[in-house]
Amino acid sequence: MRRPVAVRVVGPLQWILYPALVAVAATIVLATPAQLFGLTLPEPVVPMVLAFAWPLIRPSMTAPAVLFALGLFLDLFWNGPLGMWALCLMGVYGVLLLSRNLLAGHEGLIRFAWYVACTLGAFLFAYVIVTVRAGNPPAILSLIGQIVPTLLLYPVADWMLERFDDGDIRFR
Amino acid sequence: MAFRDGPFENLKVPLVWTAAVVVVVSIVAAGLLLVSDRKAVDGGSSYGAVRGAADTVTGPVSGILAAPVRWVGAVTDYVGGYFFAVSENRKLKAELAELQPWRDQAIALKNVNARYEALLGLRTEPPVPMITARAISDARGPFNRAKLLDVGTRRGVRIGNPVINEHGLVGRVTGATGGVSRMVLLTDVASRTPVLVDRTDARALLTGDGSDNPRLEFVRGAGSVQPGDRILSSGDGGGLPRGIPIGVAAKGIDGSWRVKLFSDRGAVDYVRVLLFQDFGQLVDPNALNAPPLAGLGTAPEPSLEQAAAIADVAARRQAAARAQAERTRQAQASQAATAGPSVQRGPAPRAAPDQSTPETPPGGPSPAPGGAA
Numbered sequence: 001m002r003r004p005v006a007v008r009v010v011g012p013l014q015w016i017l018y019p020a021l022v023a024v025a026a027t028i029v030l031a032t033p034a035q036l037f038g039l040t041l042p043e044p045v046v047p048m049v050l051a052f053a054w055p056l057i058r059p060s061m062t063a064p065a066v067l068f069a070l071g072l073f074l075d076l077f078w079n080g081p082l083g084m085w086a087l088c089l090m091g092v093y094g095v096l097l098l099s100r101n102l103l104a105g106h107e108g109l110i111r112f113a114w115y116v117a118c119t120l121g122a123f124l125f126a127y128v129i130v131t132v133r134a135g136n137p138p139a140i141l142s143l144i145g146q147i148v149p150t151l152l153l154y155p156v157a158d159w160m161l162e163r164f165d166d167g168d169i170r171f172r
Numbered sequence: 173m174a175f176r177d178g179p180f181e182n183l184k185v186p187l188v189w190t191a192a193v194v195v196v197v198s199i200v201a202a203g204l205l206l207v208s209d210r211k212a213v214d215g216g217s218s219y220g221a222v223r224g225a226a227d228t229v230t231g232p233v234s235g236i237l238a239a240p241v242r243w244v245g246a247v248t249d250y251v252g253g254y255f256f257a258v259s260e261n262r263k264l265k266a267e268l269a270e271l272q273p274w275r276d277q278a279i280a281l282k283n284v285n286a287r288y289e290a291l292l293g294l295r296t297e298p299p300v301p302m303i304t305a306r307a308i309s310d311a312r313g314p315f316n317r318a319k320l321l322d323v324g325t326r327r328g329v330r331i332g333n334p335v336i337n338e339h340g341l342v343g344r345v346t347g348a349t350g351g352v353s354r355m356v357l358l359t360d361v362a363s364r365t366p367v368l369v370d371r372t373d374a375r376a377l378l379t380g381d382g383s384d385n386p387r388l389e390f391v392r393g394a395g396s397v398q399p400g401d402r403i404l405s406s407g408d409g410g411g412l413p414r415g416i417p418i419g420v421a422a423k424g425i426d427g428s429w430r431v432k433l434f435s436d437r438g439a440v441d442y443v444r445v446l447l448f449q450d451f452g453q454l455v456d457p458n459a460l461n462a463p464p465l466a467g468l469g470t471a472p473e474p475s476l477e478q479a480a481a482i483a484d485v486a487a488r489r490q491a492a493a494r495a496q497a498e499r500t501r502q503a504q505a506s507q508a509a510t511a512g513p514s515v516q517r518g519p520a521p522r523a524a525p526d527q528s529t530p531e532t533p534p535g536g537p538s539p540a541p542g543g544a545a
Contacts, residue, residue, distance in 0.1 A: 034245035083205030139383035
């Protein structure tokens with residue numbers, strides 16, 4: 001008699017809620033005002049990984065709602081204009097949702113290029129918003145100092161896609 | 173009839189469409205939030221209550237989640253202190269030897285300055301009370317430079333309070349709840365601070381741009397800033413006390429004047445919040461509400477020195493008043509002589525030269541004591 005095999009169900013809890021909580025925790029930890037060997041901690045926009053991975057894994061109503069909440073969290077936590085990061089992240093999510101058929105099957109460099117383009121677009125949008133609101137453009141070097149750590153998070157997005165994208169054609 | 177029994181029983185909406193609806197609604201909501209979020213006059217936000225609630229929640233959570241990072245930071249500091257103790261000791265000894273004459277000079281200047289203030293009757297600013305706080309979390313990005321402090325309104329912190337560390341001005345409080353408060357740094361892109369150049373007393377505006385060195389804008393006067401000039405808070409507008417050290421002027425690579433902040437000389441983890449609101453704080457409100465001349469009944473008897481100083485000042489004022497009256501009379505006489513020369517034939521009276529001299533403070537005008545060494 002064959003023993004029953006436990007089937008591991010991958011639901012929204014696994015691919016939406018837990019990653020969102022990890023993103024919140026990582027943002028809080030990286031905001032610690034501590035210096036390690038004379039250097040401050042980097043400050044990437046961690047939810048950018050989720051904004052890139054979630055629409056490619058599968059369309060969902062929960063994911064954009066959680067992403068919107070994550071954007072508001074960033075604005076409140078970093079004391080930014082309320083709605084700025086929510087708008088930027090939702091913009092990335094919306095673009096990828098529309099382009100997911102185009103991106104299906106692509107891996108490696110093409111996918112990374114999309115990640116770079118989406119990240120740069122979101123930061124450009126945020127840059128314009130802050131410039132208009134403050135009447136004062138932020139420093140470019142400082143901007144690069146946040147873009148680069150965000151781009152370095154791409155392996156996490158790639159891992160999420162490999163882990164949760166089940167290739168179900170019903171979602172294509 | 174239930175919905176599932178109707179004509180829409182077999183209707184299936186693609187998931188992409190439903191997700192797109194959520195995206196559109198979220199984008200609209202985010203846009204509305206962005207448009208409606210305005211800065212208040214006191215530096216706070218129109219969503220101050222929401223931000224305060226979020227800070228109240230994230231403050232303790234940050235303290236717990238960030239504890240391991242702090243421990244690692246403390247370990248690295250310990251290791252660094254162990255290996256660099258000798259060089260640090262040499263540097264501190266040299267610094268101490270250099271600062272010793274400055275300390276003596278500062279004590280002497282403080283004494284002289286206090287005497288001048290007393291003699292001239294200057295209304296000096298009272299000492300501002302301050303409380304120590306610890307930074308819980310830190311935003312270091314290009315769009316926001318802010319810190320969350322572990323003190324709030326229960327300790328007297330209010331929106332607008334300046335924040336300093338042991339080196340100089342760090343920023344200002346823009347949001348305060350019971351237990352935590354939000355401080356915006358001088359380097360934040362929305363930060364504007366009125367400053368002065370210590371050497372020339374020229375005014376300028378310190379404008380943050382998300383970098384470590386904020387810009388110096390609207391500098392008044394040609395050549396009023398040089399590399400190495402000390403920049404202090406000017407106190408213009410009443411938001412900050414005058415004279416808080418901020419940094420040193422330097423030319424940026426883009427040709428603009430920038431300020432190397434003193435506060436960056438060390439980690440901005442422990443800070444002090446100045447419980448300073450505006451110039452209204454400098455006057456005792458009860459004294460303003462007291463009836464006229466109420467202080468005369470309670471004032472102590474002046475000492476002999478004070479009585480002599482008072483008599484001296486009164487005599488000088490009388491002499492000045494007499495000289496002024498004499499000058500007025502002369503001016504009237506000369507006007508009358510000009511209007512009708514046939515009537516006014518008499519010689520114009522001369523003013524006593526000793527009475528027309530301007531009033532000088534006791535001790536006479538002396539050069540600034542000490543001076544920069």
